[in-house]
Amino acid sequence: xxxxxTHADQNLLHQLQQSDEQALATLMxxxxxxxxxxxxxxxxxxxxVKDAIQEVFISLxxxxxxAPAILSFKYYLLRAVKNKVLKSLHQLHHNTPLADWQDGYxxxxxxxxxxxxxxxxxxxxxxIAVRNTLALLSKRQQEVIYLxxxxxxxxxxxxxxxxxxxxxxxxxxxxxxQKLRSLWQAEFVK
Amino acid sequence: MKDFRLYDITDFVxxxxxxxxxxxxxxxxxxxxxxxLARNPDKHLLVAEAxxxxxxxxxxxxxxxxxxxxAETDRLLQTIHQQPTAEPAAPVVPIRRTRWRAxxxxxxxxxxGACWYMISHTTDRENYTWESMTATxxxxxxxxxxxxxxxxxxxxxxxxxxxxxxxIGYGNHFDTGSFRDVxxxxxxxxxxxxxxxxxxxxxxxxxxxxxxGTSFTVRxxxxxxxxQVIVRTGKVTVYSQxxxxxxxSATDHKPGExxxxxxxxxxYEKLGHKFQKVLLDExxxxxxRMKEQKMEYEDASLIMVxxxxxxxxxxxxxxxxxxxxxxxxxxxLKNENFYHKLDLICSAIGAAYEVIDxxxxxxxxxxx
Numbered sequence: 231x232x233x234x235x236t237h238a239d240q241n242l243l244h245q246l247q248q249s250d251e252q253a254l255a256t257l258m259x260x261x262x263x264x265x266x267x268x269x270x271x272x273x274x275x276x277x278x279v280k281d282a283i284q285e286v287f288i289s290l291x292x293x294x295x296x297a298p299a300i301l302s303f304k305y306y307l308l309r310a311v312k313n314k315v316l317k318s319l320h321q322l323h324h325n326t327p328l329a330d331w332q333d334g335y336x337x338x339x340x341x342x343x344x345x346x347x348x349x350x351x352x353x354x355x356x357x358i359a360v361r362n363t364l365a366l367l368s369k370r371q372q373e374v375i376y377l378x379x380x381x382x383x384x385x386x387x388x389x390x391x392x393x394x395x396x397x398x399x400x401x402x403x404x405x406x407x408q409k410l411r412s413l414w415q416a417e418f419v420k
Numbered sequence: 421m422k423d424f425r426l427y428d429i430t431d432f433v434x435x436x437x438x439x440x441x442x443x444x445x446x447x448x449x450x451x452x453x454x455x456x457l458a459r460n461p462d463k464h465l466l467v468a469e470a471x472x473x474x475x476x477x478x479x480x481x482x483x484x485x486x487x488x489x490x491a492e493t494d495r496l497l498q499t500i501h502q503q504p505t506a507e508p509a510a511p512v513v514p515i516r517r518t519r520w521r522a523x524x525x526x527x528x529x530x531x532x533g534a535c536w537y538m539i540s541h542t543t544d545r546e547n548y549t550w551e552s553m554t555a556t557x558x559x560x561x562x563x564x565x566x567x568x569x570x571x572x573x574x575x576x577x578x579x580x581x582x583x584x585x586x587x588i589g590y591g592n593h594f595d596t597g598s599f600r601d602v603x604x605x606x607x608x609x610x611x612x613x614x615x616x617x618x619x620x621x622x623x624x625x626x627x628x629x630x631x632x633g634t635s636f637t638v639r640x641x642x643x644x645x646x647x648q649v650i651v652r653t654g655k656v657t658v659y660s661q662x663x664x665x666x667x668x669s670a671t672d673h674k675p676g677e678x679x680x681x682x683x684x685x686x687x688y689e690k691l692g693h694k695f696q697k698v699l700l701d702e703x704x705x706x707x708x709r710m711k712e713q714k715m716e717y718e719d720a721s722l723i724m725v726x727x728x729x730x731x732x733x734x735x736x737x738x739x740x741x742x743x744x745x746x747x748x749x750x751x752x753l754k755n756e757n758f759y760h761k762l763d764l765i766c767s768a769i770g771a772a773y774e775v776i777d778x779x780x781x782x783x784x785x786x787x788x
Contacts, residue, residue, distance in 0.1 A: 251497060255497060262493075263482060266484050283492065284495060291500050341476070342480040378434070379479065382436065407429075407430050407473065410477075414476075
């Protein structure tokens with residue numbers, strides 16, 4: 231993934247700087263599904279996620295003068311949504327210190343085995359075995375997989391978003407892929 | 421430029437371009453990867469495995485429809501209308517402006533490059549029209565102005581069927597030179613008499629199809645954006661004159677040749693100088709006597725069935741010998757088409773198959 235955003239995004243951010251409301255609406259529509267998808271990894275409360283996304287775009291509007299300085303817009307939005315959602319969740323559970331919470335925040339991940347069965351014509355048993363393997367991954371491994379394969383962020387962005395080193399991102403990714411490889415290995419030959 | 425030849429499975433799985441190909445299947449990616457696989461046939465299984473891993477990591481998009489997103493967008497616009505307009509902060513720093521100018525300059529240069537490329541490219545294509553191919557040669561020509569294909573017999577014992585609106589030409593030395601060269605504009609089906617010492621070449625625009633003895637169709641109308649070569653029997657080599665010239669001037673590499681086997685079709689995009697190898701939708705039996713042979717199997721070895729199938733259609737089937745050693749098949753395949761036959765066999769042994777670069781790749785756990 232390129233570090234800089236596409237020209238289309240940059241143009242929209244420049245229009246936003248000129249107080250163009252339609253540019254704001256276009257940006258929201260464009261990124262809504264991705265942000266919503268990320269938000270609901272942390273909570274089942276969809277209303278809370280929608281409010282968090284609203285707040286992120288309101289604060290983007292308020293700071294629109296600096297909008298063109300945002301280098302990777304998608305990364306900026308994902309990070310803002312994550313912070314807002316985790317903060318709201320923390321406020322709902324007063325007793326947990328924020329630091330503790332941020333280490334152990336939840337991450338819900340479902341992998342769609344139906345697609346695997348249909349596209350690859352693999353047996354249901356095999357697909358379930360894959361799903362079970364993925365379900366046993368740690369929360370952080372699941373988040374790395376999610377950010378890498380769903381949001382398609384680069385390793386540097388994943389590291390920053392998760393507050394871990396690039397090496398940790400690579401290690402988490404590698405462990406997961408090793409597990410999957412041994413699962414599929416029987417089906418292929420070197 | 422990445423060197424995918426050095427990639428192991430994990431490298432492929434985490435490569436952005438590879439992931440995009442597997443998930444989005446954009447036509448331009450399909451073409452790039454199929455070409456890469458054509459040049460690196462030893463990487464098929466590696467790529468198939470990497471694809472499976474990426475596919476098993478697929479995450480479905482969230483259950484939110486465009487109606488809900490529109491409602492949320494309206495809500496946002498309402499909120500910002502109710503709020504007092506924020507005081508504009510300091511104007512944009514000059515540094516950013518400079519950067520913009522630099523970006524614009526690069527863009528202009530790129531656009532300039534694109535124009536130059538298109539100009540040179542057009543000239544390039546004009547080199548390979550019928551007129552330029554035949555201008556310096558004195559040829560015996562046949563033009564089919566009727567609405568039915570006409571059959572033409574050549575001096576070497578080969579024959580061709582020339583489609584309506586097509587023309588073919590060959591030199592006086594057709595039967596004596598070191599090559600048997602013919603020039604085609606339009607479409608023709610060739611049945612070439614075998615002669616290993618004197619390859620038969622069909623020049624159609626920039627594409628050259630070279631054979632020793634076989635039957636195949638070349639379709640190359642000036643008005644088409646593609647040139648197609650379809651092989652019925654034997655083996656043919658196809659290369660582009662355009663690619664040859666460019667490559668030679670640059671790196672002195674061997675020209676990119678594509679080898680086609682029966683039931684494979686080559687589609688060459690004139691504009692992008694790109695090859696794509698595909699399997700025919702309805703592969704035909706290439707060994708006529710196999711038609712009579714009954715394709716009924718009872719407890720037959722799967723490997724034997726695959727090798728018969730492969731021979732009957734001339735299509736390569738890639739699988740793991742050791743794993744499939746114990747598999748047996750009981751099936752009646754005689755009235756099924758090629759893909760249906762594969763479906764039946766694969767469902768019987770719980771396997772799957774993929775068509776990659778004109779070959780069938782079988783994925784299976786093996787049998788007990």
